[in-house]
Amino acid sequence: MSKILIIGPSWVGDMVMSQTLYMTLKQQNPDALIDVIAPSWCKPILERMPEVHQAIEMPIGHGAFDLFGRREIGKSLRENQYDHAYILPKSAKSALIPWFANIPIRTGWKGEMRYGLLNDLRSNMKSFQFMVERYAALAYSKPDMINSSSLGGLGNLPHPSLLIDEDKQSKTISKFNLDNNGSIIGLCPGAEFGPAKKWPESHYAQVATSMSRAGKKIWLFGSQKDLETCNNIKTQVPKELQSHIHVLAGQTSLIEAVDLLGACDTVVANDSGLMHVAAAVGCSVVAIYGSTSPKYTPPLAKTVEIVHTDIECRPCFKRECPLGHLKCLNDLSPDMVISKII
Template identity: 60%
Template sequence: MKILIIGPSWVGDMVMSQSLYTKLKMLSPNATIDVLAPAWCKPILERMPEVDNALEMPIGHGEFNLLGRKTLGKQLQKKEYTHAYILPNSAKSALIPWFAKIPVRTGWKGEFRFGLLTDLRADKRVFQYMVERYVALAYDKETMRQQVDLKACPQPKLSIEESSQQAAILRLGLSQLKPVVGLCPGAEFGPAKRWPDKHYAEVASHLIKSGYQIWLFGSAKDQEVTNKIRSALQEAEQDYCFDLAGKTSLTEVVDLLAVCQTVISNDSGLMHVSAAVGCNIVAIYGSSSPKYTPPLTTKLQMVHTDIECRPCFKRECPLGHQNCLNKLMPQQVISAINSFTSST
């Protein structure tokens, strides 16, 4: 088998898609796997041993560009792929393998994909979790329901490069003398996934007083939030809180998260990266639910409120109060952290 994967566009989904690549290699050890995905996913793909080549998608996310897709498909036709797996649900995502004339094109039923896929799977709702839907594509449609459940899905495992890890620690002036807890307070999806910065600051203060140091992770967009968290600490506590938001590449983030004993995160891509590098995870849920895309790890505590209006899956609170997050108290997260200590 020579396989082309049309990969997802979000970091968290890309991490979960590794479960499919692992399963494909288990079923066909000699298969080669190339993944076509946006450039920002390349650092993640390069840490997946199952992936032979990470191919950069030259067409922007959401852009149709029929001519560009045809041109790319014709270029890929020269590689003589035997199978394609199309993970996004859009029609445009299925065009490139069709133009590439890949004989077997597998994916779930989506918008106007009849004819574009040769192996069309009818109803993804038979599987609750996204990772199950990915892994099910590795099996034929007649047996996938018997073969796949969450326990049978391989957990993502990103490789760590120790030399790169130590280089990043040196460049950023970090130390490993105290155990590290990572905080990931951002959420690309929207504010209805972001636990309040004042709650994060209270947890950070507690952890620093307990002998830990804090590393704050995020993109440049998260700097306002991470700065608020660090600024809310007492001056002496700030010496043990390091704001890395916007200062690291995604490759460095992968390596630095692996240093963390525990990571506290909103429902975000970095939550899934943290799980894939082996951290203890405290996953905070507001408007979303762990019943669809939980972190794929056994070292997990999930925290959320049980108010009637959640989960609503909205980017912003439609009721204006955001109580699903505001009423999730720091002590609940601290208790979740302590559960890892008590279980060892």
């Protein structure tokens, strides 16, 4: 029985996409035990992945080097006698724990100077267009890793699929006094990356208004940082329709948001972690792209509509619009999004 340690990514969306690697590893070796180290905010996601044996919380803060702390974690993991480690971040510090844990095979992409820390260093990452391909490719030995076509393309890879706990889902719906009878539209208007990913509040409000008039319930998701945005969207909806609008941003835990997104029919989202969660729980997804591109991290839902403008300055991949006009988002009309909602 193979024992595998994964150093997981730090962002929710990346963590969801990393499930493709775990699925691929289990396809190759169904008896493998896969443990994943992750920051506390991502750990609940791992608990909804049946491929993961154990989610190990990373006590060191994101960005902190803490050599001695990483050494202690690595030494504490030696007794688990892992056979193989996969290091998904590309930083040097992310490769320290498996090295201190004396894991014999340590696989990862070439990134910061980490020669020696990794002894199975892959250098052809750009042969793979999509992030999920880059994760899955690590599961194969070097001779088999040529390009994305050798993996069979995006459609041939297992897509992330998070489990929904129906009992917890029902309790969460009751906890927030929600009604899940009829059609539910989820809106995810936040984006941790920055304002160049955030479709305007007024545009989201027009979507919410149109869907409410069509008799649909609207649930607004996000973190505490998104609460003001979600409240602003609700206040821009006509008062007689506001009873259809439920602001959940900042109220739910991440795992509660996972279960509630699983109750939605369609989710409209910026390019964000919740967009990937919505795809992984089986929703139809309408994905809005501003400064970024679906050619790298598209939502892997069964039913996806991707909307973006075609102005020549996008995608720029900037957190803030370098030209100061945000036309890639402002010029993306609400009607374009409304027409894509199933």
